[in-house]
Amino acid sequence: MDYSLQNHKSYIGRPITELPTPSLVLSKPVLERNTKLLLEDVKKLGITFRPHVKTLKCTEVTRMMLGDGLHRKIVVSTLCEIRGALELVNEGILDECLYGLPIFPGALPHLHNLSQSVKVQLMIDNEQQVDILENYFEKMSPKAAPWSVFVKIDVGSHRAGLMTESPSLPKLIQRIESSPAATIHGFYCHAGHSYASRTEDAAAAVLEAEVEGVGKAAKFLINEKPDRQIVISVGSTPTAHVVRRLQATLPEVMELELHAGCYPSNDLQQVATSLVTPEQQAIRILADVCSVYPGRNEALINAGTVALSKESSDFPGYGTVVDRPQWCVVRMSQEHGILGWAESEQTTRLMEHTGSKSSTGEKAESAFKVGDKVLLYVQHACITSAQHFVYYVVDEQDIVRETWVPWKGW
Template sequence: MDRALENHTSYIGRPASELPTPSLIVDLPILRRNVDTLHEKVEKLGIGFRPHVKTLKTLEITRLMLAGGKHRSIIASTICEIRGCMPLVKEGLLDEKILYGLPIYPGALQDLVKLRENVRILLLVDNEEHIDILEKSGTQPWDIFIKLDVGSRRAGIPANSIALQKLVERADRSSAVNINGFYCHAGHSYAGRSMDEAQKNLETEISSVLNAAALLPADRALIVSIGATPTAHVVEYLKANIPSNVKVELHAGNFPCNDLQQVSTGLVSDTDQAIRVAAEVCGVYPERNEALVNAGVVALSRESSGYSGFGRIIGKPAWAVVRLSQEHGILGTNESERVAENFKIGQRVNLYCNHSCITAAAFYVYFVVDENDIVREAWIPWKGW
């Protein structure tokens, strides 16, 4: 068993500097501030909010994102996440529809049918074959979002396409589905590097879902769901003429944590990053001006950002994780600083990661610290698919 998980309660009340390495540390004051900031923007706009639970995958952060029941729906990327959230259904905090975040496929349907006995489930479709699958399943009708591709080229049917019009017509005729609305995710907005780019992506999102909604009668109540963490950061600039039959909701998942990818967009700062990885220096190599830490691919991932390397050393901005192998990370610099003057064997270092969702997935326990860097809680994430 993972040593940190096996002994996690013993670290509560102790300084983060005493945690085993590598460990994932969550700065609760920063995380709360990030969540509150987005909640305030959503409330000011008067739109709905559907948090994505994919990043930290815990009851604790999901409660915070739901604001104690002010928001009552989520999106989940895995069946495991939906199962993990079931206690919130029993608590009465989660009584709206849970959106399963992949286009529906036969292998997931049986589990979702079972889960639907206890909670309302909403599905994504982006192909007429999805309607075929649901019609042949013999189950009760499903509420669906039709997913649009607005530039990320991941999932979704191209916005403003003939194929979209045909899918809408097919779904509207089918007795197996009820069109709840239209959904898009601007995943490509992570590559943006300015507020202007984020705002343009936000404009594309809202115009695409509203154009899709116009394919249905104007008296049909619909929800249009937009968002990605970069566009969520600028959601206060949302400007559109919303028809009276349409309700707008925002979805986002990474926003409580942030990471170097988010900092790269220019929309948040270093101090808005709520998670870090504690690692330890295992070797120092003056001849090549590098050091070795015990956090490699498995702890940090090979995700990239606008910064070079695979992580940055907090407090030492000239240094980065420049190479990785499975359990090894190599610290290096392009500047004139010397490794022997910065690192010693046994020294602890804290690393910002490129993508908090992927990094968090490597750890079996998250150590949650207060403003004094004292561990106050240990959160256990849901694992599996």
Template sequence: MDYSLEHHQSYIGKPVSDLPTPSLIISLPAVKKNVEILHKDVEGLGIRFRPHVKTLKALEVTRMMLGEGKHRAVVASTLAEIRGVLPLAKEGLLDECLYGLPVVSSYLPQLAELRKSLRILLMVDNEQQVSLLEKFGADQPWDIFIKIDVGTHRAGVLAGSSALHSLVKRAEASNHAQIYGFYCHAGHSYASRTSEQAQQTLSEEFSSVIGASGLLPADRELVVSIGSTPTAHVVSSLKAQLPGNTKLELHAGNFPANDLQQVSTSLVQIQDQAVRIAAEVCSVYPERNEALINAGAIALSKEVSPNYPGFGTVVGKLDWGVIRVSQEHGILASSKTGALADKEFHVGQRVYLYCNHACITAAAFYVYYVVDANDIVVATWIPWKGW
């Protein structure tokens, strides 16, 4: 069994320098600040908010993202995440959950069971999925979001396409599906480098889902759901006028944690990252000016970010990055001329790393060590694992 999972509570009250390595550290002050900023933006506009629980996958941070029940809907990428949020539904803090992948037949029995405890919405982007719902034959129709592809080309039906028209018509004719609204996720917004670029992406999302909502009668109540963490940071710029029958909803997931991909957008600062990885220097190689740490591809992922070369960056030494990884090994090198590995590092030294993509990095760890402003462990969070 994972050592941290067996012994995590014994580290409460201890400094991060005592943690086993590799470990995932979460700054509680940074999480609280990041959540507060986004909540203020959303509440200032008077729009709905649906946090995505996929990043840290933990009950404690989900409770914070919901504002202790002020916001009452989430989106989840796995059934494990839906099962994980059920305690919040029992507490009366959560009303509904959107399963965020296009629905497949093997999941329908489990989703049907889950909606006995929580309202479940499904994602649809193909007429065949409506046929699956009909074949499954539930007692009541499923509420569905129709997913619109606004340029990410991951999932969704193209805005303005004949396929979208046909899908809306097919869903409307079915007794087993009820269109709740239209949803899009601008994953390509991570390429934004300025607030103006993020605003442009947000505007494109907005136009796409509003255009799709025009395929239904004007008196039909609908929800249009837009967003991603980069565009969420500029949501306060949204001034568009909604049709009277349409409610606007923002969704975002990474925002409590942030990472180097987010920092690369210029919409958050390096100090806004709440996640660090603790590792140790295993060896130093002066002849090639590199150092070896015990955090590799499994601990860090192989995700990259535009402005920070490699697979992670050393906190406090941003010119030193993890330039190569194998399964459990990471190689540190510097982009700065004249920087010497044997002057910066020694065997047994602790290093702390910012990661490129907090969602994937966090998935590798069975325990999160939550620290205060003095880097003392004040809590441990156990994430939901699996699918």
């Protein structure tokens, strides 16, 4: 068993320099500021909010994202996230969980069981999924209420969903509406391609395209049933950062809902969009310097692929040293990370924000010694967080004040 999982509470009250490594360090003040900012934007717009809990997957952050019950529904990527969130159902601050993958047979019995404790909604983008729901429905005795579903719309990321121009979309809508096993609650899209945005204007354009895309899809149903109330759910963290700029207007029968997930923590991918500052990153990985190699101007740390992930962005490497951002993890194996010099426009930007110690031509033997602790900003908070069994939650002075255990499994 991981040592931190057995002993994490013993580090409360201690500085992060005393933590076992590699460790995931979470800044609670940054989490709170980031969460509050989006909740305020949503409130000003008067729209519904459904946080995606896949990034940090824990009770404490989910409670924060919901505003302690101000908003009462979430979207999840795994069954374990629903199971973990049942604690918030029992607290009376969560009512609804959307399972974010297009439904498949193996998940249905688990989702049915979970629906006895909380309202569970499903994602549909193929008529075969309706067949699966009907087959399961036929076997149930007594018959349950039809599943509440979102139709998944592809607005450009080409990961899941149907394009609004697809002839399969109106057929799918009719198929669901004629089924005893499902009823359409709304239309959902995720603009994963918004991560390529580099300005507010670009992100705002993607957001407008999201609303236009799901709104167009919803009209297939509204044209048939003009009094039908329909939810259209849009969002991603980059577009959520500019939701205050939303200009789209919708028919009265459409309720606009925003979803986003990475925004409490952020990461280098988000900083690369220019929509958040480096200081808005709540996650850092603490690692030990294990060796230094002057001949190749590199250093070895004990944080490799399974502590960081092999995600990338405009920032070079797989993680950046917080106070020396021109040093980054340039290569990795499973448990080994190699720090190397990687000067770029993005690392220069980080230097300006952090008051970095780095200087052009700095040598590894000057920057690092065996036994040094280094803190790394990460490329993708969602995948990095999934590698760690405990989060060490710190205050502004990097003193551990709490430890949070995330939900694990599928």
